[in-house]
Amino acid sequence: xxxxxxxxxxxxxxxxxxxxxxxxxxxxxxxxxxxxxxxxxxxxxxxxxxxxxxxxxxxxxxxxxxxxxxxxxxxxxxxxxxxxxxxxxxxxxxxxxxxxxxxxxxxxxxxxxxxxxxxxxxxxxxxxxxxxxxxxxxxxxxxxxxxxxxxxxxxxxxxxxxxxxxxxxxxxxxxxxxxxxxxxxxxxxxxxxxxxxxxxxxxxxxx
Amino acid sequence: xxxxxxxxxxxxxxxxxxxxxxxxxxxxxxxxxxxxxxxxxxxxxxxxxxxxxxxxxxxxxxxxxxxxxxxxxxxxxxxxxxxxxxxxxxxxxxxxxxxxxxxxxxxxxxxxxxxxxxxxxxxxxxxxxxxxxxxxxxxxxxxxxxxxxxxxxxxxxxxxxxxxxxxxxxxxxxxxxxxxxxxxxxxxxxxxxxxxxxxxxxxxxxxxxxxxxxxxxxxxxxxxxxxxxxxxxxxxxxxxxxxxxxxxxxxxxxxxxxxxxxxxxxxxxxxxxxxxxxxxxxxxxxxxxxxxxxxxxxxxxxxxxxxxxxxxxxxxxxxxxxxxxxxxxxxxxxxxxxxxxxxxxxxxxxxxxxxxxxxxxxxxxxxxxxxxxxxxxxxxxxxxxxxxxxxxxxxxxxxxxxxxxxxxxxxxxxxxxxxxxxxxxxxxxxxxxxxxxxxxxxxxxxxxxxxxxxxxxxxxxxxxxxxxxxxxxxxxxxxxxxxxxxxxxxxxxxxxxxxxxxxxxxxxxxxxxxxxxxxxxxxxxxxxxxxxxxxxxxxxxxxxxxxxxxxxxxxxxxxxxxxxxxxxxxxxxxxxxxxxxxxxxxxxxxxxxxxxxxxxxxxxxxxxxxxxxxxxxxxxxxxxxxxxxxxxxxxxxxxxxxxxxxxxxxxxxxxxxxxxxxxxxxxxxxxxxxxxxxxxxxxxxxxxxxxxxxxxxxxxxxxxxxxxxxxxxxxxxxxxxxx
Numbered sequence: 013x014x015x016x017x018x019x020x021x022x023x024x025x026x027x028x029x030x031x032x033x034x035x036x037x038x039x040x041x042x043x044x045x046x047x048x049x050x051x052x053x054x055x056x057x058x059x060x061x062x063x064x065x066x067x068x069x070x071x072x073x074x075x076x077x078x079x080x081x082x083x084x085x086x087x088x089x090x091x092x093x094x095x096x097x098x099x100x101x102x103x104x105x106x107x108x109x110x111x112x113x114x115x116x117x118x119x120x121x122x123x124x125x126x127x128x129x130x131x132x133x134x135x136x137x138x139x140x141x142x143x144x145x146x147x148x149x150x151x152x153x154x155x156x157x158x159x160x161x162x163x164x165x166x167x168x169x170x171x172x173x174x175x176x177x178x179x180x181x182x183x184x185x186x187x188x189x190x191x192x193x194x195x196x197x198x199x200x201x202x203x204x205x206x207x208x209x210x211x212x213x214x215x216x217x218x219x
Numbered sequence: 220x221x222x223x224x225x226x227x228x229x230x231x232x233x234x235x236x237x238x239x240x241x242x243x244x245x246x247x248x249x250x251x252x253x254x255x256x257x258x259x260x261x262x263x264x265x266x267x268x269x270x271x272x273x274x275x276x277x278x279x280x281x282x283x284x285x286x287x288x289x290x291x292x293x294x295x296x297x298x299x300x301x302x303x304x305x306x307x308x309x310x311x312x313x314x315x316x317x318x319x320x321x322x323x324x325x326x327x328x329x330x331x332x333x334x335x336x337x338x339x340x341x342x343x344x345x346x347x348x349x350x351x352x353x354x355x356x357x358x359x360x361x362x363x364x365x366x367x368x369x370x371x372x373x374x375x376x377x378x379x380x381x382x383x384x385x386x387x388x389x390x391x392x393x394x395x396x397x398x399x400x401x402x403x404x405x406x407x408x409x410x411x412x413x414x415x416x417x418x419x420x421x422x423x424x425x426x427x428x429x430x431x432x433x434x435x436x437x438x439x440x441x442x443x444x445x446x447x448x449x450x451x452x453x454x455x456x457x458x459x460x461x462x463x464x465x466x467x468x469x470x471x472x473x474x475x476x477x478x479x480x481x482x483x484x485x486x487x488x489x490x491x492x493x494x495x496x497x498x499x500x501x502x503x504x505x506x507x508x509x510x511x512x513x514x515x516x517x518x519x520x521x522x523x524x525x526x527x528x529x530x531x532x533x534x535x536x537x538x539x540x541x542x543x544x545x546x547x548x549x550x551x552x553x554x555x556x557x558x559x560x561x562x563x564x565x566x567x568x569x570x571x572x573x574x575x576x577x578x579x580x581x582x583x584x585x586x587x588x589x590x591x592x593x594x595x596x597x598x599x600x601x602x603x604x605x606x607x608x609x610x611x612x613x614x615x616x617x618x619x620x621x622x623x624x625x626x627x628x629x630x631x632x633x634x635x636x637x638x639x640x641x642x643x644x645x646x647x648x649x650x651x652x653x654x655x656x657x658x659x660x661x662x663x664x665x666x667x668x669x670x671x672x673x674x675x676x677x678x679x680x681x682x683x684x685x686x687x688x689x690x691x692x693x694x695x696x697x698x699x700x701x702x703x704x705x706x707x708x709x710x711x712x713x714x715x716x717x718x719x720x721x722x723x724x725x726x727x728x729x730x731x732x733x734x735x736x737x738x739x740x741x742x743x744x745x746x747x748x749x750x751x752x753x754x755x756x757x758x759x760x761x762x763x764x765x766x767x768x769x770x771x772x773x774x775x776x777x778x779x780x781x782x783x784x785x786x787x788x789x790x791x792x793x794x795x796x797x798x799x800x801x802x803x804x805x806x807x808x809x810x811x812x813x814x815x816x817x818x819x820x821x822x823x824x825x826x827x828x829x830x831x832x833x834x835x836x837x838x839x840x841x842x843x844x845x846x847x848x849x850x851x852x853x854x855x856x857x858x859x860x861x862x863x864x865x866x867x868x869x870x871x872x873x874x875x876x877x878x879x880x881x882x883x884x885x886x887x888x889x890x891x892x893x894x895x896x897x898x899x900x901x902x903x904x905x906x907x908x909x910x911x912x913x914x915x916x917x918x919x920x921x922x923x924x925x926x927x928x929x930x931x932x933x934x935x936x937x938x939x940x941x942x
Contacts, residue, residue, distance in 0.1 A: 021768070021771070021772060023771045023772070024768075024771075047764060050761075050764075051761075051764055051765060051768065052765075053768060056772070058772055111757060111760070111761070112757070112758075112760030112761040112763065112764045113757050113760040115760075116760055116763075116780065116782055116783050119783045120782060120783045120784070120785065123783065123784065124785065126542075130544070135542050135543070135544060138542070138543065138564040138565060138566075
């Protein structure tokens with residue numbers, strides 16, 4: 013089992029903790045996470061209150077923790093780590109490499125006005141624009157991934173009986189497919205991880 | 220200086236001064252050489268030779284917009300001689316230039332403007348009452364212009380500045396010498412000088428943003444340069460106010476000579492004065508066209524243009540190519556839509572030049588027997604060095620009136636044809652962006668002038684076209700540049716360029732440098748600094764990512780990676796590779812490289828990136844023997860900072876031949892495919908290997924590489940290819 017934990021510095025929190033509503037948000041989260049995993053980051057004297065954790069154990073998922081909010085998505089890349097547990101290489105299952113350059117290329121495409129107006133890659137294939145080429149192939153592949161988004165919510169403000177229990181899991185992000193699982197009590201981050209690890213015992217719906 | 224060299228200089232000057240002056244009607248009648256010997260009799264002979272040798276370029280110090288006649292000719296010529304020899308800006312006008320709607324009834328007076336001196340309004344017609352009325356009218360109009368541009372808050376009402384800044388009692392016969400004239404007009408108070416600069420800018424229409432310039436007198440180096448009041452020089456004023464006598468107007472200069480700004484002034488003039496005109500402003504890349512598109516409304520706003528900007532009806536500001544899905548996304552794209560002709564997209568077989576050529580043919584074929592409508596009334600092309608003639612021809616074909624083409628004097632410092640290229644209509648010699656010391660060192664480093672084997676050599680005329688003063692002495696070229704008004708308030712020995720040797724890691728060195736800049740300049744903002752990664756290797760992106768985090772963590776500034784956002788953003792420090800900084804400038808530029816390479820594309824980037832600063836450039840390079848940084852380079856830099864000149868030994872004829880043949884630099888003119896085909900031909904590569912090698916270049920992201928690099932790549936890889 014590979015486990016890599018990375019601090020998320022306060023000024024980076026907006027890159028990871030935002031409302032995921034579509035595949036493009038998922039893509040953004042994925043590439044920012046890949047970048048975070050590849051970089052050496054020293055918190056030093058900075059106060060850190062959130063982190064991310066990559067767990068590869070048959071499944072390959074990313075977990076994000078901040079106070080009592082946890083969420084998790086799939087991370088379908090091949091991760092190579094060295095003996096100091098540093099991530100040295102990330103590739104897609106077809107062998108395309110994620111590095112600082114291709115990640116920037118992905119970001120430059122999904123953040124461009126052109127893509128926001130018309131989320132299609134077709135114009136990027138035809139436009140002559142150096143750096144984007146490495147991002148295109150990567151994006152194509154990411155768009156085929158299954159995001160498998162799960163979020164644990166402890167939300168006293170919006171609590172509403174069994175319709176919106178205080179503790180619940182939100183599964184999937186799109187409005188047309190998301191649903192909740194109520195939880196009888198608060199859960200720990202370990203429990204949240206275990207829930208999604210197929211090598212550990214299953215949890216049961218007891219209703 | 221030995222005698223033969225003196226003669227050489229002498230011999231070259233009459234040809235220069237008597238050759239038809241391309242820069243303006245007003246200058247044709249002047250004969251600086253004669254006037255100089257008349258007025259400056261105190262200057263020793265040798266000095267005159269030197270000065271006269273420079274006369275050709277010196278016109279940037281003098282501007283004349285008044286009829287010359289027997290009553291004033293002598294005085295005007297003496298003023299010009301003074302401006303040229305003292306290197307002081309002098310404008311001689313018969314009326315304010317800013318707003319053409321005002322008219323005046325009296326023509327026998329001259330308005331003499333020169334920074335640091337009171338404005339002299341001189342009557343040479345000896346008609347007291349009409350002259351008095353003329354003064355009243357001019358001051359009233361300047362007062363109202365000052366109100367319009369919000370200057371009044373800073374300079375006050377005419378009654379306030381009239382007393383201290385205007386002199387109208389002088390008569391031409393009383394002027395003994397121009398020196399005396401200006402010493403009687405000299406201002407001493409810094410506040411007055413600042414107000415005067417603002418007044419001059421109102422007379423010549425070189426409007427400054429009053430909020431940038433501010434009221435108080437600045438203290439730090441950064442603020443002094445940022446708040447310096449900018450005035451058009453002679454050449455620039457001529458470009459803005461002269462009516463063109465042909466369709467295509469070319470304006471050329473080194474980057475940073477203010478070409479874009481001038482285009483904007485002209486654009487505003489045409490947009491306002493010709494209500495039915497349609498105008499297209501274009502350049503090669505999108506990041507620049509986007510920034511221009513944002514710049515136009517703010518420029519129009521502070522020029523107090525009352526008309527609305529009708530985007531995509533009267534005014535287009537787009538990059539040249541554009542995309543298939545949106546007709547208004549590019550100049551070429553729009554032209555294709557306008558004439559209903561096929562639009563070609565980029566591919567390895569389709570260069571922009573070819574696409575333009577096809578468009579010309581299509582349009583001509585379609586309208587061979589009928590009247591062709593014009594797509595635009597005027598076109599403006601910026602950064603013209605990115606294009607070749609096919610695009611200009613296309614623009615000329617579809618434009619009704621004028622095409623204004625502004626570009627750098629060379630595509631790159633390795634361009635083979637600097638002086639033999641078409642003579643521009645306006646040649647801007649002075650680089651206003653960068654401190655001359657920075658520019659000199661950047662040229663020297665870029666061309667390899669401080670190395671044993673120079674990479675590039677310019678001949679005397681080419682050096683002069685690039686704005687250099689050249690003295691040849693015993694086979695040495697002594698190169699210097701005119702000082703600039705923009706930097707006159709900085710200390711004389713201000714180090715505008717510095718080599719920083721990296722002894723720990725790259726990112727920490729950058730952080731330390733930013734911290735130092737902040738200590739020296741309290742008012743520095745994140746957007747005042749640009750970090751440029753000069754290398755093309757992949758690891759620059761890693762460095763950028765690391766820097767992004769460290770800058771946020773240790774400095775607390777937000778970071779904008781230009782290759783992700785493709786735009787300059789306020790309140791962020793910009794990090795870019797060398798492809799996304801065109802047209803951008805910063806007070807401080809930090810250029811980072813692992814080693815000084817010898818490829819022409821690298822050297823050209825090195826030169827252009829170092830000259831993106833208007834206060835200080837830093838070159839960060841490792842402290843080791845592989846970095847290519849030599850003692851000679853460091854010494855050269857010290858000399859430039861100390862003496863403001865560089866002394867370069869002229870290469871022998873044999874060396875020159877070697878230099879010239881080693882660079883066939885044709886950046887961007889050919890597509891990657893065409894370049895590769897040429898390389899294959901040159902290296903006689905068997906056709907069956909083409910595809911493999913072609914794919915290899917794509918895998919290594921070499922789509923933008925130049926021919927030299929590709930040749931090297933193909934040669935190296937050829938031996939490993941198996942059948």
